Each structure stands twice: as C-alpha cells, then as structure tokens.
Amino acid sequence: MRRLVFCALLALLAATACRPSRAIHPPTPGAPEITLATTTSLENSGLLAALLPDFEAETGIRVHVIAVGTGQALRLGQDGNADVLFVHDPAQEEAFMQAGHGARREAVMYSDFLLVGPAEDPAGVRGLSSAAQALAQIAEKRAPFISRGDASGTHAKELALWQAAGITPSGDWYLSAGQGMGAVLTIANEKKAYTLTDRATYLARRAQGLELVPLVEGDPALFNPYSVIAVNPAKGAHIRADLANRFIEWLISPATQEKIGRFGVQEFGQGVFTPAHKP
Amino acid sequence: MSISKGEHGTVRESLIQALHLILKADPALAEIVALTFRVSGIALLISAAVGIPLGAALGLRRFAGRRLLVSLLYTGMGFPPVVIGLIVYLLLSHNGPLGQWEAPFIPRLFTPSAMILAQTIISLPLVAGFTMAAVMGVDPLLRQQVLALGATQGQAVKAILSEARTGVIIALIAGFGSIISEVGAVMLVGGNIEHRTRVLTTAIVLETSKGNFELAMALGIILLGLSFLVNVALVYLQGRAIRE
Numbered sequence: 371m372r373r374l375v376f377c378a379l380l381a382l383l384a385a386t387a388c389r390p391s392r393a394i395h396p397p398t399p400g401a402p403e404i405t406l407a408t409t410t411s412l413e414n415s416g417l418l419a420a421l422l423p424d425f426e427a428e429t430g431i432r433v434h435v436i437a438v439g440t441g442q443a444l445r446l447g448q449d450g451n452a453d454v455l456f457v458h459d460p461a462q463e464e465a466f467m468q469a470g471h472g473a474r475r476e477a478v479m480y481s482d483f484l485l486v487g488p489a490e491d492p493a494g495v496r497g498l499s500s501a502a503q504a505l506a507q508i509a510e511k512r513a514p515f516i517s518r519g520d521a522s523g524t525h526a527k528e529l530a531l532w533q534a535a536g537i538t539p540s541g542d543w544y545l546s547a548g549q550g551m552g553a554v555l556t557i558a559n560e561k562k563a564y565t566l567t568d569r570a571t572y573l574a575r576r577a578q579g580l581e582l583v584p585l586v587e588g589d590p591a592l593f594n595p596y597s598v599i600a601v602n603p604a605k606g607a608h609i610r611a612d613l614a615n616r617f618i619e620w621l622i623s624p625a626t627q628e629k630i631g632r633f634g635v636q637e638f639g640q641g642v643f644t645p646a647h648k649p
Numbered sequence: 650m651s652i653s654k655g656e657h658g659t660v661r662e663s664l665i666q667a668l669h670l671i672l673k674a675d676p677a678l679a680e681i682v683a684l685t686f687r688v689s690g691i692a693l694l695i696s697a698a699v700g701i702p703l704g705a706a707l708g709l710r711r712f713a714g715r716r717l718l719v720s721l722l723y724t725g726m727g728f729p730p731v732v733i734g735l736i737v738y739l740l741l742s743h744n745g746p747l748g749q750w751e752a753p754f755i756p757r758l759f760t761p762s763a764m765i766l767a768q769t770i771i772s773l774p775l776v777a778g779f780t781m782a783a784v785m786g787v788d789p790l791l792r793q794q795v796l797a798l799g800a801t802q803g804q805a806v807k808a809i810l811s812e813a814r815t816g817v818i819i820a821l822i823a824g825f826g827s828i829i830s831e832v833g834a835v836m837l838v839g840g841n842i843e844h845r846t847r848v849l850t851t852a853i854v855l856e857t858s859k860g861n862f863e864l865a866m867a868l869g870i871i872l873l874g875l876s877f878l879v880n881v882a883l884v885y886l887q888g889r890a891i892r893e
Contacts, residue, residue, distance in 0.1 A: 405759065414859050436759065436840035437855075450743035451758050552858035574859075606743055608751065 403432040404613045407444075407452035409523060410550040411481075412596075413437035415570035415642060417633055424629075425620055431613050439550070441521030447471055450605035454614040456621075458523035458596045461530075466599065473611060474600040476622055477646040479630050481594040483527055484572055485586035486555075487513075487564035495564075501589045502534040509535070512543040514563035516554050519546030523594070528566045531591060555580055568594055573638040595646070598622075622647045663866035667874075670867060678868075682875065685848040688761050689829045692768035696776045696824050701817060704780025705806055709792070719781070725774030730767075730827075734834025737767045741838065759840040764848070767834040772824035779823055783816020784809055818887045822880060829876055849875075 412418050413435060422433050436443075436452065440459045446452040448471045456478070457463060466472055485495065485504055493513040495504035508515055517539070518525035532539050545563070547554050551571040558565040559580055572584070586592075598618050603611035620626055627645035634642035670678050707719060741748045741758045748758065756762030787809050795805045810817060832850035839846035841855060849872045856865035 410858060413855075434759065434840070434842045434845060436842060449745075550858045578861075606749075608743060 401432070402430060402610075402613055403434060404453040404610050404617060405434045405436065405451070406454050406456060406617070407436045407438065407442075407446040408456040409440050409443060409458060410437045410552070411458075411524070411568045411571050412456060414550070414552055415568075415574055415634075417570065417630070417643065420633055421621075421626065421629065424626075425617065429616060429620070431616065433617070439518075439520045439522035440526070444471075447599065447601045450601065450609060453601055453610045454617055455599040455601065456596065457599065458594055459526045460595060460597070462523075462526065463597055463599065471602055471605075472599040473602045474615065474618060476598050476618055478596045478598050478621055479627075479643040479646050481569050481596065481643050482587065483524065483566055483592040483594050484569055484584045485564060485592075486558070486567055486572060486582040487585050488562040489581070489583050490562070491585060493564070496585045498586050499589060501531050501566075501586050501591050504586045505531055505539075506535040506537060508564055509537050509539060509543075512541060514543050514545065514561055515539065516558045516561065516563045516565040517544065517546045518551065518554055518566075519548045520550070522550075524551060524566060524568055527592075527594065531566070534591065555582065558582060570634070570642040573634065573640070573642060577638065596643075660866065663863045664870060666863055667867035667870040671871065678871070680844065681847055681849055681852055681868075682871070684761060684846070685829065685850075685872075686875075688764045688835070688848060689768060689825065692765045692772055692828055693776075693821065693825050695765070695769045696772040697821060700773050700776030700820070700824070701780050701810070704777040704820065705784050705810055707777070708781040708784030709806065709809065722774050722778050722781070726778050728771075728774070729833070730771050730831045731833030731837065733770050734767050734837035737763065737770065737834065737838050741766075758838060759842060759846055761839070761846060763838040764835045764846060767838050768828040768831065771831060771834065772828045775827055776820045776824040779820030780813075780817050783813040783820065786816060787812045815887050818883055822883050825879065825883075826876070829872070829879075 408418065414437075418435055418437075422435070426432055436446065438446070440457040440462060443452070443455050443457050444459075444462055444466050447455045447466065448469075455472075458481075463472075463475060467475055483501075485501055487493075487495070493504075493508040493511040495507050498504045498507075505515075517528055545557070545561075547557055549557075551567060552575065554565055555567060555571065555575050557563070559582055564585075565582075572580070572582075576582075598621055600611060600614040600618060601609055603609045624647070627647050630643050631641055631645045634640065707715060707722070738758065739745050741756060741763055743749060743758075747755050756766050791812060792805050792809055795808045796802075800808065830850065832854055835841075835846070835848055836851050836854065839848070839851065841847050841851040847855075849868055853865045853868045853872070856862075856868065
C-alpha cells in the first residue's frame with residue numbers, strides 16, 4: 371500500500387513533468403519569439419492583453435511579457451536578457467541609449483499621472499493646477515503620502531515633482547512602499563493617503579471599487595510618455611533585433627496607434643492613452 | 650491573466666470562486682497548477698537525490714571540514730529565497746558567468762528550468778539538514794550490529810536510512826513546503842510569463858497587484874488544498890513507516 375501511494379505520487383509527478391503541453395514548454399528552437407520587458411502599469415491596465423494577440427496573429431511571433439518596474443525592465447535590457455523594452459521614464463531611457471544599451475527608441479504614446487487622495491482631502495489640494503505645489507501643501511500638512519519607492523517610472527516622476535517643489539520628503543507621513551502601482555493604490559486607499567498614480571491603473575482599480583479620487587490632473591509636469599526600445603544586438607547573437615524591429619514598426623503603425631487611442635473608452639468612458647504617432 | 654474572475658466579496662466568495670475554478674477545470678488554472686507541480690516536483694526530486702545521501706554522509710561520517718559544511722547547511726536552511734533568486738539571475742544572465750556560455754545544459758533565464766534550479770538550491774539544504782538530524786537520531790549501535798551481522802557499509806547506511814525514514818519524510822515535507830510556497834525567486838528568474846513560467850504563487854502576486862483580491866485568494870486556497878493533499882500522501886507514507 372505504501373508503495374502504491376509512492377508510485378501514485380511519482381506517476382502524478384511524471385504526468386505533469388512529461389505532459390506535452392505546447393503552452394508551457396519553451397517553443398521549438400527557431401520558432402520566432404521575443405522577450406518584452408515592460409512595466410506593471412501596461413500589464414495591469416490590460417493594454418498588452420488588448421494589443422498583443424493581434425501582433426502574434428499577424429506575424430506569428432510569440433511575445434513573452436515580463437512585467438516589472440521600469441528600473442528592472444531597463445536592467446533586463448542592459449543585461450541582454452530581453453529583446454525589446456516598453457517603458458516610461460525619459461531620463462532613465464536617455465541614459466540607457468547614451469550608454470549604448472539600446473539600438474532604437476521610438477515614442478509610442480502618452481498617458482498622464484494623477485495625484486489621488488481621500489475625498490476629504492485633508493491637505494486641501496483639490497483643483498490646484500501645479501502638482502509640485504500640491505505636494506508642497508501635503509508635506510506642510512504632514513498628510514500621509516504613499517510612495518512607490520521602487521525606481522519605477524512612476525516613482526521617478528514623483529521624485530522629480532518633489533524636487534520641483536524643493537522638498538526632500540521624510541517623516542512618518544511619507545511611506546515608501548516598494549511595491550507596484552496596484553499594491554500602492556490599495557495601501558493608500560486603506561490609509562486614506564495621497565499618492566501619485568498613472569491614469570490607466572487608477573481607472574482600472576476605480577472600476578473595482580477603489581475610493582480614492584483624482585485631486586490634481588492636467589499639469590504638463592504630470593505628462594507620462596511611453597517609449598519602446600530595441601535592445602542593442604551587440605549584446606549577443608541571442609538578441610532578436612530583427613523581430614524587435616518588426617514589433618516596434620507594428621506598435622507605431624497607424625492601425626495599432628488608433629487601437630491604442632481607443633483603449634479604455636468602452637470600459638472606463640474615457641481613453642487612457644494618447645497615441646504619439648497620430649494616424 | 651485569462652483565468653475567469655467572479656464578483657467581489659469576502660473570503661466566502663473566494664472559496665466559492667476557488668471551487669468554481671476547480672469544478673469547471675479552468676484551462677488557464679490547470680496549466681498553472683501543472684507547471685507549479687512540475688517545477689517544484691522536479692526540484693524536490695533533485696534535492697532528494699542529492700540531499701538524502703549528503704545528509705546521511707554528514708550524519709554518519711566524521712571528516713575534516715564537516716563542521717564547516719554543517720554550518721553552511723544550517724545557513725542555507727534559513728537563506729532568503731529571493732537572494733537565491735538574485736544569485737541564480739546573475740549566474741544565468743546573458744552577461745553572467747554561466748549564461749554567457751549558452752551551453753544547452755545551462756538553463757536559460759525566464760524558463761521553467763531556471764525556476765527548477767533556484768528551487769533546488771532553496772530546498773536542498775532543508776532536505777539534507779533534516780536527513781542529517783534524522784540519521785543522527787538513530788541508535789548508533791544499530792550500525793555496529795548490522796555490520797557485525799556481515800552487512801556491507803552500503804547496506805548498513807540503507808538500514809539506518811530505513812530506520813530514520815520518518816525523519817527523512819519530514820525532510821521531504823519541509824523541502825516541498827519551502828518551494829511550493831516560494832514566490833520571490835521564481836518571480837525573478839521565471840519572470841511570471843503567461844503560459845510559460847507562471848506558477849500559483851506568482852499568479853497570486855499578479856492578481857493581488859491588479860486588485861483582484863478574491864481571485865488571488867481563490868488561487869491561494871487552491872495552493873493550500875493541493876499542498877494539503879501532497880502532505881496527506883507523505884504523512885500516510887510516514888504512518889506506514891512507523892507501524893512497520
């Protein structure tokens with residue numbers, strides 16, 4: 371009997387180990403595939419799920435998505451562990467290109483950041499036109515603020531705004547969460563705190579019952595440009611520069627750009643991204 | 650993720666959703682569960698194949714450097730999995746010491762093989778450490794008796810392991826528990842790629858970050874249930890071992 375249970379366990383293991391699952395096993399060598407390192411905001415907003423199946427159907431190229439912060443995505447590119455990057459931190463991207471890690475960089479679209487917080491708005495920042503001024507007021511009132519603290523594009527934008535406000539945020543009101551946008555919105559919601567968020571993630575989470583409200587928006591400083599970068603093929607023969615280029619061409623083609631502009635209209639009543647290459 | 654999600658609600662809702670996912674044999678879920686068991690199962694097999702002999706040797710033999718090796722083993726038993734993930738990432742990275750060879754037997758980053766490597770390193774010290782403790786708990790006279798009866802050294806070790814099998818099974822349970830529930834390392838070296846390297850724990854992190862708490866909880870309940878079933882089977886083996 372003991373032997374039987376042992377054999378059953380072993381058989382189960384063997385069955386899962388040897389299951390000829392197309393989906394899980396790495397595709398046969400030579401089958402076209404690229405690794406796309408991108409930000410959690412694009413994965414969580416659902417944009418990639420809306421776009422990528424079309425690309426895979428049109429070109430037969432499989433895209434493996436690794437959704438991390440912009441900082442980690444750029445590092446994956448720098449290490450030669452991804453073929454193409456889809457990120458949003460212009461300063462880090464320029465440094466990346468200047469260091470020779472990238473072969474080609476194209477603007478894809480814009481989104482914008484929102485300063486969100488509890489409806490009671492204890493720091494009284496609602497409707498301010500300057501995000502930096504709003505942050506200065508939050509710091510002055512020592513109202514709770516949750517920072518991403520993860521070197522993501524959103525975190526970089528937040529730090530730039532603090533710098534513009536001439537403040538180094540510190541104190542028990544300023545919490546660095548070190549997590550993704552979704553998790554930070556959850557924390558801010560629970561703690562009735564302010565935070566900086568991208569519009570896409572915020573709209574998706576609001577549809578699920580998030581109570582935070584947008585307080586400051588429309589400031590040009592809250593501009594959030596997304597770029598696509600082909601990793602420099604000099605990093606090794608494994609970098610699929612040709613496929614990365616096809617992906618970039620497809621992403622900035624009029625048809626895809628139009629689709630990006632339409633994304634979110636049906637679900638949230640407003641577009642989330644503005645195409646950078648107007649058709 | 651394409652796992653179908655239900656309405657918002659409470660832990661009860663999560664339980665209902667978990668049952669729902671299981672009963673309709675959600676294909677996305679089946680794929681994730683199969684990969685979870687494949688990765689952790691193979692890692693545990695390798696850990697057992699290396700760790701049980703290693704633990705037995707450390708428990709039975711006295712040799713130079715044994716104390717150092719045991720100290721290293723104990724440290725490994727409490728090492729943060731995410732640091733092991735980081736080490737495996739740096740090793741396998743295309744500009745890393747192993748990754749730049751591009752030899753076929755070296756796992757590539759963001760594949761199940763890379764995840765198996767990381768989980769093997771996590772579970773090996775646990776399997777070896779607990780096996781060593783179990784073997785050391787066996788009456789030392791047993792070995793002398795078996796040898797006196799004319800057994801070879803190999804047969805004696807086999808007899809001791811057989812005597813210590815309750816502890817050896819605990820070693821396997823501890824090793825399995827440490828990797829089936831681990832998330833930091835597999836997230837880093839696997840990348841949580843849909844249809845390729847997404848396992849239960851990374852799917853839970855993803856759904857949590859998306860705010861789908863009920864779906865995340867449902868996946869957690871499924872992980873708990875599957876882990877429970879495996880442990881029931883192992884404890885059953887242990888029970889038989891005690892009775893015999």
